[in-house]
Amino acid sequence: MIGFIRLLQFLALLGWVSASRSRNPRSHVNRAPHAAPPLVELPESGPVVSRNGTQLPPYNTTFEFDQLIDHNNPSLGTFKQRFFHTWEFYEEGGPIILFTPGEVSATGYDGYLTNSTINGQIAQQQNGSTIVLEHRFYGLSNPYNNLSVASLQVHTIQQAIDDLVYFAQNAKLPMPNGDNVTPDKAPWVLIGGSYSGALTSWTMVNKPDVFFAGYASSAVVEAITDFWQYFDPIRQFMPQNCSADVQAVISHIDDVFTHGTPAQIQTIKDNFGLGIMTHLDDVAGALRNNLWDWQSLSVTSGPHAQFFNFCDALEVKNGVSAGKGGWGVDHALTAWGSYWNSTYYSFVCGNEDAETCLGSYNSSQSFWTDITVDNSDRSWTWIVCNEVGFYQEGAPTDWPSLVTRLVQPAYDERQCTYWFPEQFKTAVAPRVGTTNAKYTGWDVNIDRLFFANGQRDPWRDATVSSDFHTRQSTNSMPIAVGDGFHCSDLITSGGTADSTILAVQTKALGFMKEWLSTFKPKKTLARRDAPTPTERIRKPINAWLRGVPTITAV
Structure with missing residues (x-):
């Protein structure tokens, strides 16, 4: 991919450790990543010493x-x-x-x-x-x-x-x-x-x-319910051939899922190994995971960054990279499905079945109801549902989109009722206007x-x-x-x-x-x-x- 070697060298120099989003097959992963700062590895050194020579407690003293x-x-x-x-x-x-x-x-x-x-x-x-x-x-x-x-x-x-x-x-x-x-x-x-x-x-x-x-x-000062713009810097700065093919595949999937026959719909689901899934917005929404991997570029070092692997899978054919326009929807759809089945699904879901891992309609699943402390997903989702939104959805129809338009804020607002049924009897929009007015x-x-x-x-x-x-x-x-x-x-x-x-x-x-x-x-x-x-x-x-x-x- 053009420019990838230089970018990989840049990332390798950073030496960062990701804290923004862990892949835990036991948790629901068809959701957006947190917006947390990256972890940083401590330098290898001796005891912590003040400027006057006093030995201080280790940095990790709590x-x-x-x-x-x-x-x-x-x-x-x-x-x-x-x-x-x-x-x-x-x-x-x-x-x-x-x-x-x-x-x-x-x-x-x-x-x-x-x-x-x-x-x-x-x-x-x-x-x-x-x-x-x-x-x-x-x-x-x-x-x-x-x-x-x-x-x-x-x-x-x-x-x-x-x-x-x-x-x-x-x-x-x-x-x-x-x-x-x-x-x-x-x-x-x-x-x-x-x-x-x-x-x-x-x-x-x-x-x-x-x-x-x-x-x-990177201060997200403006609370936004429908934060489709999350994917726009990715579209602007990812390799152009990969962007072109992702847009083409997503547009095709949305069209088939909206207007296609049952057989055509099933063919696309099977292409990604998601044939057992019931809800088409879950299937199309799951493909956002590949785009969310872009965020880890700020904190992931080395040549194994998932986003690079994804674009290479779509754009390198027989050792040759596609031009700026990509290979087109036929090749990209098949290549994306092959990468998803051979590599990516296990990375995201481990041994879980697709409905358990990527479905969002079974409110009895444990990730909705786990109230133990140190569950950052639950604590963050509370703020998301109540005060900031930041739902990462498809772009408006007059704007290029890397992700499905079948997923809109109502998709996430419904899930708030699963996380916090005592708070949300029905799906409601977060109070972003109040947040922005106050701060x-x-x-x-x-x-x-x-x-x-x-x-x-x-x-x-x-x-x-x-x-x-x-x-x-x-x-x-x-x-x-x-x-x-x-x-x-x-x-x-x-x-x-x-x-x-x-x-x-x-x-x-x-x-x-x-x-x-x-x-x-x-x-x-x-x-x-x-x-x-x-x-x-x-x-x-x-x-x-x-x-x-x-x-x-x-």
Whole structure:
């Protein structure tokens, strides 16, 4: 494929590990990938040592913070929220850099404490301390011991925002002078990628004057119900021959599934080994899996990236690659089916039958009802169904489409009633209008907030770099775009491999240096002007003092 060798070399240099979407045959896989930042491998090194020579706890040392269960009702008490922390680069007066990985367990994200990431680069440059805080209802940071609908009532964007603010204003960090670095005394920098990048923007909009600066990578700030645009950057940047053939096959399948005879329909189902499946939208929708693999290009190294294998299967015939127009629907349909049957189905579904793995109409299956903690699919789907949407469907009829138009938002909204029947008696659209109105979406306008995006990011059109909503970069709110994929700029090696990503990182470091030089401590805590819920309920003063949040190492 033209340009693939160069791209493969780029990916190999990144050395990333995927956290965005695992292939677990025991879970339902006919659904979109999460929007989480990639994991990063820790550099092989000796003990962690501060700049003054003090040996520090290992990066993976887990600490716990007493976080409020419900910021609207502090009388419900607290839960243990996990975080990782180091003051490897810290010097007095330096910033506190707070990162949450968002909709995944924080286990393994301790690499974001180090200069293998933009977090650590900022800390190293500015003499800062780094923190990775686990998001509520992910990993082991759960207000309750299950993910039932009753428990999830306190799983909202606003509660997550309030968690970040409450942590910054109350945490006593396990480092010298760690009880004296609240946002009135030291500058806090909030960093996130993808959903947590959006959370960075939303927090700075909703709770101004807490975080002095922010860095939002691939931040999906605009909640969108019918997010068909997810596939458009893929169409723009994938090999043209592969794009042409995928569009041709999908158009043919949609036509046959809509107007064809039972025999014609069965022939296509059998072509992909999906003959036993009942619902045609499930069959056509399952083929989105091959396109979703594009997202893993931002975090997958080496020559075995599934998306490359897929395009090669369609476009290389007898050792010859197709021209820009592809081979045409007859060859591509057969080749896609052959690849799906020989390689891809087992990769996606393991030993499960197609209906169990890819069907979406049997509400009795266990993946709908698993309420055990650390089930990130369930926790994320709750936010999707209620507040952000991001349903990844076929494009409008006047726009080229890589995926079936038989799958539309109603397909996903129906599934919300299976996941959360107590919440959704009937299928309803997520409240994206409320989310965008409250947190300003694409129209965010906040000082000292740096946005970093990638041209090849499938989530790009939900960011401030969307093709469908033009925003201009300013010195107070810069927007930098490189040639990377999803959250490419978060990882230091992304800049090593690609000069455009390095330019984004360099620009960010320059702005952080400029902004942080202007920070001036406040004489009094900003929160004293508006007491926190905890302060309002903890009276008299001696009782309040006994209730100050504590931090423990686990």
